[in-house]
Amino acid sequence: MKIVQELKDRGIAPAGNDAVLPYAVEPLDVRGRAVFLGPSLDRILDRHDYPVPVSRLLAEAVTLVTLLGTSLKFDGRFTLQTQTDGPVSMLVVDFETPDGIRACAKFDADAVAAAEREGRGDAPSLLGRGHLAMTVDQGANMQLYQGIVELDGIGLEEVAHRYFLQSEQIPTVVRLAVAEILDRQEGTMPRHRWRAGGVLAQFLPEAPERMRVPDLHPGDAPDGAEVHEIEEDDAWVEARTLVETLKDEELTDPDLTVEQILFRLFHERGVRIFTPQAVEDRCRCSRQRVEGMLRSFTEEEIRDMTKEENRIEVTCEFCSSQYDFEAEKILADVN
CATH class of the missing domain: 3.55.30.10 (Hsp33 domain)
Structure with missing residues (x-):
């Protein structure tokens, strides 16, 4: 000490x-x-x-x-x-x-x-x-x-x-x-x-x-090749x-x-x-960032993500925060 x-x-x-x-x-x-x-x-x-x-x-x-x-x-x-x-x-x-x-x-x-x-x-x-x-x-x-x-x-x-x-x-x-x-x-x-x-x-x-x-x-040097050595x-x-x-x-x-x-x-x-x-x-994720990411997908991709009751759920792989979105609102922005 x-x-x-x-x-x-x-x-x-x-x-x-x-x-x-x-x-x-x-x-x-x-x-x-x-x-x-x-x-x-x-x-x-x-x-x-x-x-x-x-x-x-x-x-x-x-x-x-x-x-x-x-x-x-x-x-x-x-x-x-x-x-x-x-x-x-x-x-x-x-x-x-x-x-x-x-x-x-x-x-x-x-x-x-x-x-x-x-x-x-x-x-x-x-x-x-x-x-x-x-x-x-x-x-x-x-x-x-x-x-x-x-x-x-x-x-x-x-x-x-x-x-x-x-x-x-x-x-x-x-x-x-x-x-x-x-x-x-x-x-x-x-x-x-x-x-x-x-x-x-x-x-x-x-x-x-x-x-x-x-x-x-x-x-992949051949056998017997000179090895580069520096003191x-x-x-x-x-x-x-x-x-x-x-x-x-x-x-x-x-x-x-x-x-x-x-x-x-x-x-x-x-x-x-x-x-x-x-x-x-500290994670950089936020609702705004995730929403922006979702808007970058195509309409078909967004519909594939959509679950029951017309919802899209996203979980951050880093901090495990969960975000829930209404699919139709995301699609309206995409269209």
Whole structure:
């Protein structure tokens, strides 16, 4: 608790849960962000009541997007979406600046249950093969930027590493962890809560030649082909190695703070922390938005959606909010 007391003595409040903490380790030319997610993650996952393996995977994706989305310096959106052949066929996590996050998943319940029974409940097994897209939307009249990462039996940490290597050529390391914790508050029934932690570190020296990284293996190179090897900068090797030492238990311990995690990692070099950025579970759906979406369909499509008593019911896949419309009013606008 020494670091927490030191922050209080300086008049600095700890970031707490659901707040991303930017940091810098200047002697190592490293900048990054760290986060612990708690109540916001509970709300997202409790709303959907997914099987535990699906909730764990989605929580990991939410943590990754929180670390990446809060780096945007403009009004916009950062979206992660997977399309795969695994038991969890799709994940969608959407971050809207400055602080809104929402998420959902599509999965085959029988396939997920079978994978869990067989001990294949890890992220690579649940995702299977396919691709993951990370999209940056800077708003109207601005070009979308999208990076695609092949999913070939890798987890989300490796996805992040490949994404930055392919799209930005920035040496990056990410650690993610998720846990379900039994909360025993006095006077209440014990309940399960979700907790996730993540740390991202990037090597950003003034001299760009120090950032050189080896090319990704092409996968189809002939036997005996020369492997592209580059000696990594000593400062980056030190920083990357330190982040990789983080254990899952540290990143999900409710008695630790992000400040303590960063101090454990970098106290010998000195770590600077900046103003934390809060994040919250927030969906963008509204009656007006849904109604506008319905008006974009054809008359035939609208009639196919219409149920008994001439009603159209729409449920938001992100927040489970339900909207009810009179079909004839929508058709009148379409016609």
